[in-house]
Amino acid sequence: DEREVHPSVAETAEDIAEMEIRGAATIADAATRALEAQAAASEAQTPEAFESEIRRAARRLLDTRPTAVSLPNSLRYVLRRTEGETVDALRESAIAGAQEFRDCLDSAQADLGAIGANRLRDGDTVLFHCNSTDVMACIRAAREQGKSIGAIVKETRPRRQGHITAKQLRDLDVPVTLIVDGAAGRYLDDADHVFVGADSVTADGSVVNKIGTRQLAVTARERDTPMVVAAQTVKLDPTTLTGQTVEIEMRDEHEVIERAEREEIGTITVENPAFDVTPPRYIDAIVTERGQFPPESIVFLMRELFGEQARQPWEE
Ligand code: RUB
Structure with a gap:
């Protein structure tokens, strides 16, 4: 899909493919930042145009490395929360979804760390x-x-x-x-x-x-x-x-x-x-x-x- 995506989506996709951004959790974090940038900068005039843009950005990010499921899981998380009747509502819910995903990622990692430490x-x-x-x-x-x-x-x-x-x-x-x-x-x-x-x-x-x-x-x-x-x-x-x-x-x-x-x-x-x-x-x-x-x-x-x-x- 050669159509335009926000520059930070293109850049993040490149960095993931080149392993400048690597590791499953870090890739997921970066992907949601890129979707957020796409949503924030969107000039879409209709809700349909906005949704099609954000899906295109998600596909570009997906088309980088195939193995870490945290990447599709992070995109799924944001896209499922992107809803509303207007472009502004869609934009706000996408941004909120992306931020919420990263909060969950951080708190999950802290909780996991405490459990793993008990084994040591x-x-x-x-x-x-x-x-x-x-x-x-x-x-x-x-x-x-x-x-x-x-x-x-x-x-x-x-x-x-x-x-x-x-x-x-x-x-x-x-x-x-x-x-x-x-x-x-x-x-x-x-x-x-x-x-x-x-x-x-x-x-x-x-x-x-x-x-x-x-x-x-x-x-x-x-x-x-x-x-x-x-x-x-x-x-x-x-x-x-x-x-x-x-x-x-x-x-x-x-x-x-x-x-x-x-x-x-x-x-x-x-x-x-x-x-x-x-x-x-x-x-x-x-x-x-x-x-x-x-x-x-x-x-x-x-x-x-x-x-x-x-x-x-x-x-x-
Ligand atoms: C990284 C790798 C890591 C997992 C988990 O491979 O295999 O063990 O991604 O990392 P690469 P995290 O360097 O090829 O991306 O716990 O940070 O998600």
């Missing part, structure tokens, strides 16, 4: 993969409770989001040991817990998260190290209730190998999936703002919060 004892060591604001909320809450926490941080190739996690942990005065991804098995012996985030949680309790999560979960199960997923309910994918599957984003091969290196090797295939799926049997708990759940029971929470989803609100 003073002196525990946690192993981290990628960078998750939901996970960091748990560690921040544990630190605020005065618990001392140790950290082993996986680098997380190819984009090295582990560096972001390491920095954020240092800001919380947590001592950090950074390791390459392949060293996780060895260092699991020193870890009391594995904490990871989620991009999507499916109806059967599978967790879609950064590539490498599944391998880590299987190894953690072999050592009986608890595998904890910190995921606020905006990560629950309601379309999986009706049998839809989550699309795993495939990213550019140049994140994995430089052009010159590749040419030196000769003709090979390079694949770069950004996410993988960890089945519920390898997960001990999904920590949400509504409490912690065994993964197999998450479907009941999903039904309660989302019900059955019909037509998507951004469709024309």
